[in-house]
Amino acid sequence: MPNIKSAKKRVLINKKKNMRNRSDRSKMNNAIKAFNKAIDSANIEEAERLLPLTVSIIDKSVTAGIIHKNAAANRKSALSKRLSDIKSGKVTVVVKKDNKTIAAEKARAAKEAREAARAEFRAKQLEKEAEKNEQKKKKAVKEKADEKPAKEKKAAAKEKSDKAVADKPAKKTKKAEAPAAETEKTEDATTAE
Numbered sequence: 001m002p003n004i005k006s007a008k009k010r011v012l013i014n015k016k017k018n019m020r021n022r023s024d025r026s027k028m029n030n031a032i033k034a035f036n037k038a039i040d041s042a043n044i045e046e047a048e049r050l051l052p053l054t055v056s057i058i059d060k061s062v063t064a065g066i067i068h069k070n071a072a073a074n075r076k077s078a079l080s081k082r083l084s085d086i087k088s089g090k091v092t093v094v095v096k097k098d099n100k101t102i103a104a105e106k107a108r109a110a111k112e113a114r115e116a117a118r119a120e121f122r123a124k125q126l127e128k129e130a131e132k133n134e135q136k137k138k139k140a141v142k143e144k145a146d147e148k149p150a151k152e153k154k155a156a157a158k159e160k161s162d163k164a165v166a167d168k169p170a171k172k173t174k175k176a177e178a179p180a181a182e183t184e185k186t187e188d189a190t191t192a193e
Contacts, residue, residue: 025066031057035079039086042093047083054079 002008031054038046055076062072085091097105 021064021066024061024064028057028061028066032075032079036082039082039093044083044086047086051079051083 002011031050035047035050035054038044038050058067058072058076061067062069067075082091086093
């Protein structure tokens with residue numbers, strides 16, 4: 001730190017000017033980066049809108065003494081030439097991608113693939129369930145159809161057996177025949193007398 005009062009003042013003023021110059025240089029560089037980013041992303045309309053703003057900021061930095069007027073002219077010329085070359089078709093825009101963007105795109109593609117696989121699996125499951133339900137319905141209808149003839153057959157068989165029992169005379173068992181024979185004998189004996 002200097003001892004002389006004017007030198008101390010000069011240090012403080014230089015510090016302030018340095019901060020202001022850094023800020024203005026940063027604004028200029030950010031404007032140039034925004035313009036280049038618009039061109040790199042193939043957004044020509046945005047680049048056309050940003051070109052006059054960027055040139056204006058570069059001119060302000062020349063009046064503030066941040067860069068030399070010839071350096072400013074070179075930068076402005078390079079920006080306008082890049083835009084005109086892309087518009088005329090001399091240069092094609094190759095969209096630049098950094099590793100972070102590439103990784104994000106891969107992750108997005110993998111996620112979409114997983115979701116598509118899940119949707120396909122769900123569709124297959126629903127299809128299988130629908131098939132099972134149809135088979136159950138068919139089976140139930142078939143069982144009902146089978147039950148009706150079975151019931152009718154049972155009823156017909158029962159009627160036949162009832163008719164057969166009714167048509168046949170009752171069999172006489174030995175016990176039933178024995179008392180009947182005794183009654184016949186007694187009747188014969190009484191008639192003989």
